[in-house]
Amino acid sequence: MFKRFRPGILAMLLMAGTLPAHAALKILATTADWSALATELGGDKVNVYAATTALQDVHRVEAKPSLVARARSADLVIASGAELEIGWLPVLLQESGNARIQPGSPGYFEAASQVSMLEVPSQVDRSMGDIHPQGNPHIQLDPNNIAAIGKALTAKLSALDGGNATYYRQRGEDFQKRWTEAIARWQAKAAPLKGLKVVVIHKDQSYLLHWLGLIEQAAIEPKPGVPPSAGYLAELVSRLSLAKPRMILRNAYNDPKAVEWLSQRLNVPIAVLPFSVGGSARAKDLFGLFDDTVDTLLAVPAP
């Protein structure tokens, strides 16, 4: 019996050791941006599924059965973190029955912990609206953040799938080289935007403004996540009429009504930004996202 048993166990152990090297690493990314980054860095060694699209508000997503099913077999979850996905990701992780992707496990990667956070509140209270104790979680619109997250993600992929470590390192180096060049290109191009005053809807473009040196003159939401009242909008119009902003920014997923109303009142143009990969026809990948964002901002006619 002993003799018959041993080869079986041996075969099983060998199979367990070799399987991950052959199968593509399964990744569940909470946004299209992390999905695009994982594809850039993982190439054909990874199988990436994006839980949301650019047309969704990632803070308000249903913990759909299809996402629970994807979490079940994922080797790696890439989340923004900083409470952006707090309303649904915890349910996916709990319902998945998958120990590999639980927070604290090697298969759980949080992008926000790789970058410097903006707008970290010194105190939090829900009367202040939708604020996040760890800072503004919409970190993807500063390309330097993408670079830092990319580096950490390359290390993560290599750690999870050691057999392909060399592949990930080469791909990572190639991406970082192209990305650094692209950042230089975008920054040179966007130089005239520095110091321009803009109006935003929600505080989700802060990283873009910070990167390009744009100035947020006002937000259409009086507090994050709180829709404006008629009185607030009237006050906003009278305040902005005195010192007009250069443009009003809107994301692809935002309802256009409030922005168009304000634009007509102030006679100030609107820039519709993709915000996320997939948010416009040009924003097919991360390079396209920033190409389109910078070009759209530059294309806004001068007053």
Place this chain on the structure above:
Amino acid sequence: MLRLKTIAALSVLAGLLPPTGAMAADDVAALRAELDALKADYAARVTALEQRITELETGAAAASAVPPPLPATPPAAPARGGATAFNPAMSVILAGNYAHLSQDPATFHIAGFMPSGGEVGPGARSFNLGESELTLNANVDPYFFANLTAAIASDNTIGVEEAFFRTLGLHDGLTLKGGRFFSAVGYVNEIHAHAWDFIDLPLAYQAFFGGQLAQDGVQLKWLAPTDTFIELGAETGNGRQFPGTERNSNGLSGTALFAHAGGDVGDSTSWRVGASWLDHRAKDRAYEDTDAFGLPVVDAFTGTSHTWIVDGILKWAPHGNSIERQLKIQGEYLHRTESGQLLFDETGAALNGDYSSRQSGWYLQSVYQFKPRWRLGARYDALDSGSPSIGLVRNGLLTPGDFPALLTGSPQRFTLMLDFSPSEFSRLRLQQAWDDSRDGTHDNELFLQYIFGIGAHGAHKF
């Protein structure tokens, strides 16, 4: 004895020997991978540091031209320390309502269904403090998560709504849960009151379980490794809640089997369907009734109770963006067969005879968020009590008039709801129901309700 020792030795060898051969090769590969990962990690850190230095250098020069920079924190801020560092996440839900009822709520009953003794009916008139719900939860250790939900009732009593542990990703899609928890049968059963789309539960749940069915027991779920959501599960416990009873016996009751499947249609529609089966044992399940002369009696059922549920939910939002508009359509069908003995007037005549019944109920509801923060809902409930077979009536000893609670009934109810949610944490609701639960006596029920949540941001199931 000798044989035992040989077997023990062999099994120890079997456990030790094979890996030594395989592990040598495995180890080298693993070490190499680890080394590669370490190298990549350090390379990344060095580049990141270099980049930060350049950023700081160029940033210092640019700072004078740029407006005051937004505050930034270094990555990986240290966790807060002290005795509170490991405090569980805490949240409190406050709810209350104003009820205007055309019928005396004390006369509420669901015609043709044995009273469950649970939380049924529209509640009291005028202003009511609802249940205040306190939830504490946290990971216990790397293996378990624990949750306590206590409900503080307006009569100053505290109930344990849920108190369970759950494994943190056991293995291969398995999840084990134990303690007191809402059963995973049906759809609405697992949802806490503050997240219901109406102020009250569907009539079928009130009639079949006397409210939500909580288990004191264990649950094992398995999620299939497929892209379509397929979940199978089983529960068992002491089965004390209606339709079961306290039985003072070892063993199990309230055993449930359930299966769920779900997926997406395009990027706007998601669905889930389910089927569940429940087995309960009841012993002296007593309820109050009147005899043919109108005198109060206490009758009791002893026997088995089997419940089937099929459920479905569909949610639609344009491109999955539920901020602007969302439509939910949800329905469930419940069917129960009971058979055993029915004891008439247990403290007086104490006549015993056989009893069997087949009963069913269903509801269909739809909630439409027509603009941000505003939702409109409609629900239709219908029950069919069937005609129970009562031995004591069949053999002529008693008449159907001795069991008025069991006289055939077909209760129904229609409900309209409008709610406004100023934020994710507050909701105000107006609800009107046309309730024929009493079968023949019509009740107009108007409610105004508030729900407020403070503390940790909850995450809701689909």
